[in-house]
Amino acid sequence: MKIALPSRQNLIDDHFGHCEYFTIFTLDMTNKTILGQETLASPSGCGCKSNIAQTLSEIGVKVLLAGNMGEGAVNVLKASGIEVLRGCTGDVKEVALKWLDGSLADSGDSCHEHAHGCHN
Template structure:
């Protein structure tokens, strides 16, 4: 499985469309096997071809901070599931997802509220 995370300095960038790069982890059921860095395209994320590029790489999940519904729909249309409301170190977030500690908060970026954390159960 491949997981993409919008990143800035190894942390989840809360603004998907303006992140510095995407961290792409190849994982098995419990651990990270490989890490790739994909440079972020110029311009807004939802208007670029980033969803297609990530899907072509085999990405099926994005762990993100805030993201508008338009960007979520573009990613979903390429077969990428999106989990919003994540924050923190990209590797720790990916490992938390693999351990089952993260669920989708369902938060869209309507208001620019940066107080969201991943919902742990």
């Protein structure tokens, strides 16, 4: 299974649509371990208006662990078959391990502070 984390300097980026890159972890769900790690360059422009949801889905990402994002981005990711958990902070590997052990849940908070047209 693969999960993605919007990243900046190996930390969860607080704003999904403007992250430097995505950290992709390949996981062994049976043994709850990380099998591999790679990065994917972030597309230019707003996350929800780019092709990032489709790209992540095509490479097998099933879950996105994020700091914050607008409802538009959440809806686009969900439509691509990607579960979204918001409210994550800190080192990307530590966040991935916390998710693996079941200690993360979606905060339900959506970003409303910017007006770039992504919100539905």
